[in-house]
Amino acid sequence: MPIISDHFNISTKGYTDIVDITEHVQGIVSQHQLEQAQALVYVAGSTASITTIEYEPGLLKDLPEVLEKIAPVSKMYHHDDTWHDGNGSAHVRASIIGNSETFPIVKSALMLGPWQQIVLIDFDNKRRTRNVIVQITH
Amino acid sequence: MPIISDHFNISTKGYTDIVDITEHVQGIVSQHQLEQAQALVYVAGSTASITTIEYEPGLLKDLPEVLEKIAPVSKMYHHDDTWHDGNGSAHVRASIIGNSETFPIVKSALMLGPWQQIVLIDFDNKRRTRNVIVQITH
Amino acid sequence: MPIISDHFNISTKGYTDIVDITEHVQGIVSQHQLEQAQALVYVAGSTASITTIEYEPGLLKDLPEVLEKIAPVSKMYHHDDTWHDGNGSAHVRASIIGNSETFPIVKSALMLGPWQQIVLIDFDNKRRTRNVIVQITH
Numbered sequence: 001m002p003i004i005s006d007h008f009n010i011s012t013k014g015y016t017d018i019v020d021i022t023e024h025v026q027g028i029v030s031q032h033q034l035e036q037a038q039a040l041v042y043v044a045g046s047t048a049s050i051t052t053i054e055y056e057p058g059l060l061k062d063l064p065e066v067l068e069k070i071a072p073v074s075k076m077y078h079h080d081d082t083w084h085d086g087n088g089s090a091h092v093r094a095s096i097i098g099n100s101e102t103f104p105i106v107k108s109a110l111m112l113g114p115w116q117q118i119v120l121i122d123f124d125n126k127r128r129t130r131n132v133i134v135q136i137t138h
Numbered sequence: 139m140p141i142i143s144d145h146f147n148i149s150t151k152g153y154t155d156i157v158d159i160t161e162h163v164q165g166i167v168s169q170h171q172l173e174q175a176q177a178l179v180y181v182a183g184s185t186a187s188i189t190t191i192e193y194e195p196g197l198l199k200d201l202p203e204v205l206e207k208i209a210p211v212s213k214m215y216h217h218d219d220t221w222h223d224g225n226g227s228a229h230v231r232a233s234i235i236g237n238s239e240t241f242p243i244v245k246s247a248l249m250l251g252p253w254q255q256i257v258l259i260d261f262d263n264k265r266r267t268r269n270v271i272v273q274i275t276h
Numbered sequence: 277m278p279i280i281s282d283h284f285n286i287s288t289k290g291y292t293d294i295v296d297i298t299e300h301v302q303g304i305v306s307q308h309q310l311e312q313a314q315a316l317v318y319v320a321g322s323t324a325s326i327t328t329i330e331y332e333p334g335l336l337k338d339l340p341e342v343l344e345k346i347a348p349v350s351k352m353y354h355h356d357d358t359w360h361d362g363n364g365s366a367h368v369r370a371s372i373i374g375n376s377e378t379f380p381i382v383k384s385a386l387m388l389g390p391w392q393q394i395v396l397i398d399f400d401n402k403r404r405t406r407n408v409i410v411q412i413t414h
Binding site: 002036037038051052053054056057058059061062063066069070096097098101102103104106111112113115116137138 | 359374413
Binding site: 002003004005040042044045046070071077078079080081082083088091092094095096098099100102133135137 | 140174175176189190191192194195196197199200201204207208234235236239240241242244249250251253254275276
């Protein structure tokens with residue numbers, strides 16, 4: 001069986017909250033002796049995404065500001081005609097960014113840049129607890 | 139051989155037609171006994187994408203509206219100087235959204251949220267038949 | 277060991293330089309006898325991305341123009357309050373497009389469309405040398 005599955009929970013504040021999950025992912029990877037491997041980092045759901053960013057205070061404002069221009073929270077969405085839950089923007093943003101990223105692993109280390117972190121972004125309009133799945137192929 | 143390849147065809151209407159392919163993908167996955175696995179869902183071509191969305195009528199209008207703001211169909215594209223085929227917008231949208239998504243599988247079930255569907259989006263400006271490849275790593 | 281790792285370097289001009297790396301990736305894939313396999317194409321760092329595009333002169337202008345509308349280079353970014361390096365736009369663009377794509381391989385051939393190339397996009401505001409990792413799972 002070359003695939004190992006693990007997971008962890010993250011509490012978010014919603015509203016495009018960007019949470020650094022690099023340590024969580026590296027912690028799972030480090031439990032195994034991996035010469036050449038891959039880590040799929042995945043969040044289920046249609047209002048959250050996985051991507052990477054340099055996790056510094058400026059960009060934590062910049063990315064949400066750009067996404068607000070693309071899919072404003074306060075825009076009228078047809079999604080509200082269906083559910084009236086006010087999170088149409090969250091759905092659209094998540095469809096564009098995507099639910100997962102895959103990272104190469106060499107000698108049990110994630111191949112990230114020196115100023116690059118793996119992040120969970122929660123676009124929903126309320127606090128959530130998100131389950132992040134990490135699958136290691138080796 | 140830990141990789142199983144399968145595929146299916148989908149007819150689309152083009153013009154950012156969003157087609158729910160979850161049943162097709164789950165149907166392929168269900169043919170195998172999979173304890174821990176992954177499904178790569180992939181469409182070849184430079185004017186179509188794979189992503190996920192809550193497949194309800196409102197969002198099927200919202201996502202195309204947001205993409206229309208980002209890369210309008212009627213904008214003048216330099217792509218037309220090369221081919222005169224009027225689908226510059228389709229190419230740009232596909233490059234941004236991407237050709238694939240990868241999904242964890244546990245006990246032969248795709249790890250999707252309860253309101254999350256896998257979709258093929260066809261951005262081209264005509265009807266197309268798209269071949270979707272599903273590769274299971276296990 | 278079902279994962280083979282390889283890599284190559286690419287010199288870029290930065291400023292959303294789009295470089296066709298299809299031949300490099302296919303060259304690595306062709307060194308192996310692969311019936312059913314996958315290629316993960318990945319670039320580390322928070323200012324570069326991997327995606328696909330029809331590599332023709334028009335689209336090489338169109339995609340940067342659309343990204344310039346989404347995240348203009350000359351906009352004031354909070355990122356500059358932290359580092360004063362003027363590349364906030366590069367970070368935001370890379371977070372949206374992502375660091376990798378995964379491609380099915382059948383009989384040692386990448387499953388690309390006839391007018392589809394794999395590209396590295398360097399969003400940084402200077403010349404860079406980028407290390408692209410290709411991992412083959414088979």
